Structures are given as C-alpha cells and as structure tokens.
Amino acid sequence: MLASVGGCGLLGGSDDSADGGNGDLEKTTIKVSLMPTIDLAPFHLAMQNGYFEDEGLTVEPVNAASGQVSLTKLINGEVDIAYSSYTPFFVAQSKGAAEFKFVADASSASPKSTMIVAMPDSPVKSIQDMTGKKVAITSPNTMSDTLTKSVMKTNDVDFSNVDWVSLPFPEMAGALQRGDIDAAFMTEPFITSAAKTLGAVPVFDTATGPTKDFPTAGYASLARFADESPKVVAAFQRAMDKATRDAADRSKIEPLMVEFAKVDKEIASMTTLLTFQSKLDAERLQRVPDLLFEFGGITERMDASTMIATTTDAT
Structure with missing residues (x-):
C-alpha cells in the first residue's frame, strides 16, 4: 500500500x-x-x-x-x-x-511512453484511421485527451468525429480485447502490459511534434x-x-x-x-x-x- x-x-x-x-x-x-x-x-x-x-x-x-x-x-x-x-x-x-x-x-x-494502441485486428491501423472510431481516454480535458488531439491536429486528422470513451487505464486493455473500443490512449506500464498479455500494438506516439x-x-x-x-x-x-x-x-x-x-x-x-x-x-x-x-x-x-x-x- x-x-x-x-x-x-x-x-x-x-x-x-x-x-x-x-x-x-x-x-x-x-x-x-x-x-x-x-x-x-x-x-x-x-x-x-x-x-x-x-x-x-x-x-x-x-x-x-x-x-x-x-x-x-x-x-x-x-x-x-x-x-x-x-x-x-x-x-x-x-x-x-x-x-x-x-x-x-x-x-x-x-518517446513511446504515451501512445495510442490497438489490437492487431482493429480498424485503427494509423492515425488517419481514428476518425469515426471508438477511442478510450481517461476523461475529457485530461492529458490523454489533449495530447491525442494535438497530434491528430498536427497530422490534419479530424478529432471532432472521434467517439471518445472515458475509461480508467486499468480497464482499457479489457475493453480492447472485447472489442468495446477500437483504440486507447495508454501510458506506461499499461502499454507494455497490453502488448505482453494481449498482443496490443502501438498505432502512434502522442509525445511527438508540439507535444514532444x-x-x-x-x-x-x-x-x-x-x-x-x-x-x-x-x-x-x-x-x-x-x-x-x-x-x-x-x-x-x-x-x-x-x-x-x-x-x-x-x-x-x-x-x-x-x-x-x-x-x-x-x-x-x-x-x-x-x-x-x-x-x-x-x-x-x-x-x-x-x-x-x-x-x-x-x-
């Protein structure tokens, strides 16, 4: 404790x-x-x-x-x-x-300490695939939310049409595995844990460009x-x-x-x-x-x- x-x-x-x-x-x-x-x-x-x-x-x-x-x-x-x-x-x-x-x-x-991750069979394969998909963040106006939107904007991807889903970090891996969400913002050690236990893969780094x-x-x-x-x-x-x-x-x-x-x-x-x-x-x-x-x-x-x-x- x-x-x-x-x-x-x-x-x-x-x-x-x-x-x-x-x-x-x-x-x-x-x-x-x-x-x-x-x-x-x-x-x-x-x-x-x-x-x-x-x-x-x-x-x-x-x-x-x-x-x-x-x-x-x-x-x-x-x-x-x-x-x-x-x-x-x-x-x-x-x-x-x-x-x-x-x-x-x-x-x-x-670098690579805060990332959007997805399952290998997810429709989200790149940052351009985020529009219209269900993506987990911890909650609006948090670091997960703002970092992700910033990188999407930098890459000319519309974040206004993303279906943002609020979840605590420990629940994101299960939601990915069940297909409840298409992708999730994760920080460490959840990135490594999801990769090791579920085979989740990184889609893009949210600590790049203006957010480096x-x-x-x-x-x-x-x-x-x-x-x-x-x-x-x-x-x-x-x-x-x-x-x-x-x-x-x-x-x-x-x-x-x-x-x-x-x-x-x-x-x-x-x-x-x-x-x-x-x-x-x-x-x-x-x-x-x-x-x-x-x-x-x-x-x-x-x-x-x-x-x-x-x-x-x-x-």
Missing part, C-alpha cells in the same frame, strides 16, 4: 526538526496525496532514503484513486500537497475551484499553503531534487514500480519510463494551459508562471 511507503521508521520517528534540515520550518509534518503510478518513483526514493527526514520533514502519504481524487483531497484540506497530472490543476483553477501553486515537477512524456517532452505531472499545494510555508516548500523541493537525480539509475526504479505501482517484474524491466524531473520551469509548464486553451479545456488563457511557488532557498 502507498500509505506504508518508506517504512515505519520514517513515519514514526522523532518530530524534532533540529535533527536534520531546517529547524525553523513552518510545520514539520505534511500530508501528500499519491496514486500508484510509475512516475512517483522519485518520491518513493526520497521516502526510502530519508531525504525528507534530512530536511526536518515528516511526510505522510495519502492514497488517491485518481488525479481528480488527489486534487479533491487538496481542495478539501485533507492534504498539504497533491500529485496529479497537470491538466486538472489548470482546469480547476480556471473554474475558480481553488488557487494552486506548483511546488515540484514530476515527469514529462518521453510535454510536461505531464507535478505536485501542487493550495496557494495559501505555499505562501505561508515557503520553507516547507523549499525543503520538499530539495528532497525531491535529490531523489530525482537518483532516479537516473533505472536499477533503483524498477523495484519501486513492482512494490508501489504493482507492476509485474518482467513488465517493469521492459517499460519505457517517463522523463523524471523536479525543477519547475515556467516556459516549459506554459505548454500545458496553452494546449488546454487550444482544445477548449479552459476558456481563457492562463499564465503558468503565476502558479509556481516562490520559496526561500529551493536550490
């Missing part, structure tokens, strides 16, 4: 922040909502290696079934920081649900928390930055995929990893609301730079 990540030692140790990191943090215990996804590997490394503890932080992970649930927990005050794909944060803020500040980056789409290296997910707090606790945010960033550097070693990542994302060991060894990142870059992040605006996910342009937390010493 995610709630047990890092072991009892990290969650049950001393709250005396003078033992490590900054002794004057605004608070020493924070809750972070997570999901069982492979791009959380750096977070798990930070927990297991005691990097948060070194900063004087006790981090309590909280399970969330999806990015939207994670976001809801943040808005409701159940957690201090939430992990999610970027799109729900921008959509929620655009609708006035809350004001957010991004505190750390998490991942971006590397596209920012996919990150961590955010409510703006009030970031403004009132800049030292906590800086401590969180330092720990995540250190763990993200560690994550360059794939041998450290695969066991975490098995333990926390519940990925089969063989599939973990074959999976194409997203690009792990921790430092926020306003110009890079701006690509997310720009794409959402282009495809109607938000109705007005948003400035991503205003949503990046300002800290005391996040080096």
Whole structure:
C-alpha cells in the first residue's frame, strides 16, 4: 500500500526538526496525496532514503484513486500537497475551484511512453484511421485527451468525429480485447502490459511534434499553503531534487514500480519510463494551459508562471 511507503521508521520517528534540515520550518509534518503510478518513483526514493527526514520533514502519504481524487483531497484540506497530472490543476483553477501553486515537477512524456494502441485486428491501423472510431481516454480535458488531439491536429486528422470513451487505464486493455473500443490512449506500464498479455500494438506516439517532452505531472499545494510555508516548500523541493537525480539509475526504479505501482517484474524491466524531473520551469509548464486553451479545456488563457511557488532557498 502507498500509505506504508518508506517504512515505519520514517513515519514514526522523532518530530524534532533540529535533527536534520531546517529547524525553523513552518510545520514539520505534511500530508501528500499519491496514486500508484510509475512516475512517483522519485518520491518513493526520497521516502526510502530519508531525504525528507534530512530536511526536518515528516511526510505522510495519502492514497488517491485518481488525479481528480488527489486534487479533491487538496481542495478539501485533507492534504498539504497533491500529485496529479497537470491538466486538472489548470482546469480547476480556471473554474475558480481553488488557487494552486506548483511546488515540484514530476515527469514529462518521453518517446513511446504515451501512445495510442490497438489490437492487431482493429480498424485503427494509423492515425488517419481514428476518425469515426471508438477511442478510450481517461476523461475529457485530461492529458490523454489533449495530447491525442494535438497530434491528430498536427497530422490534419479530424478529432471532432472521434467517439471518445472515458475509461480508467486499468480497464482499457479489457475493453480492447472485447472489442468495446477500437483504440486507447495508454501510458506506461499499461502499454507494455497490453502488448505482453494481449498482443496490443502501438498505432502512434502522442509525445511527438508540439507535444514532444510535454510536461505531464507535478505536485501542487493550495496557494495559501505555499505562501505561508515557503520553507516547507523549499525543503520538499530539495528532497525531491535529490531523489530525482537518483532516479537516473533505472536499477533503483524498477523495484519501486513492482512494490508501489504493482507492476509485474518482467513488465517493469521492459517499460519505457517517463522523463523524471523536479525543477519547475515556467516556459516549459506554459505548454500545458496553452494546449488546454487550444482544445477548449479552459476558456481563457492562463499564465503558468503565476502558479509556481516562490520559496526561500529551493536550490
């Protein structure tokens, strides 16, 4: 379970922040909502290696079934920081649900890590075949939706006539196998799993052209928390930055995929990893609301730079 990540030692140790990191943090215990996804590997490394503890932080992970649930927990005050794909944060803020500040980056789409896949006998053999077909995404105005539409537009394929079907990632393979859908947007490890277990084949990469290296997910707090606790945010960033550097070693990542994302060991060894990142870059992040605006996910342009937390010493 995610709630047990890092072991009892990290969650049950001393709250005396003078033992490590900054002794004057605004608070020493924070809750972070997570999901069982492979791009959380750096977070798990930070927990297991005691990097948060070194900063004087006790981090309590909280399970969330999806990015939207994670976001809801943040808005409701159940957690201090939430992990999610970027799109729900921008959509929620655009609708006035809350004001957010991004505190750390998490991942971006590397080649072949986010793809449209289909069964070998599917009528969808290429991107040109998508029009008029049933295609699974997680839900409208999500990363799966916007990345797919962007690549279709780039290739002059009409996405307005696609029959978009909302499904959670774990249900997509079964829907493909039954013929309920013609194709599906998948990320890893679902791409590799569907290929290994069903013989599903890639149709096209959704991280190409305008969406190459596209920012996919990150961590955010409510703006009030970031403004009132800049030292906590800086401590969180330092720990995540250190763990993200560690994550360059794939041998450290695969066991975490098995333990926390519940990925089969063989599939973990074959999976194409997203690009792990921790430092926020306003110009890079701006690509997310720009794409959402282009495809109607938000109705007005948003400035991503205003949503990046300002800290005391996040080096």
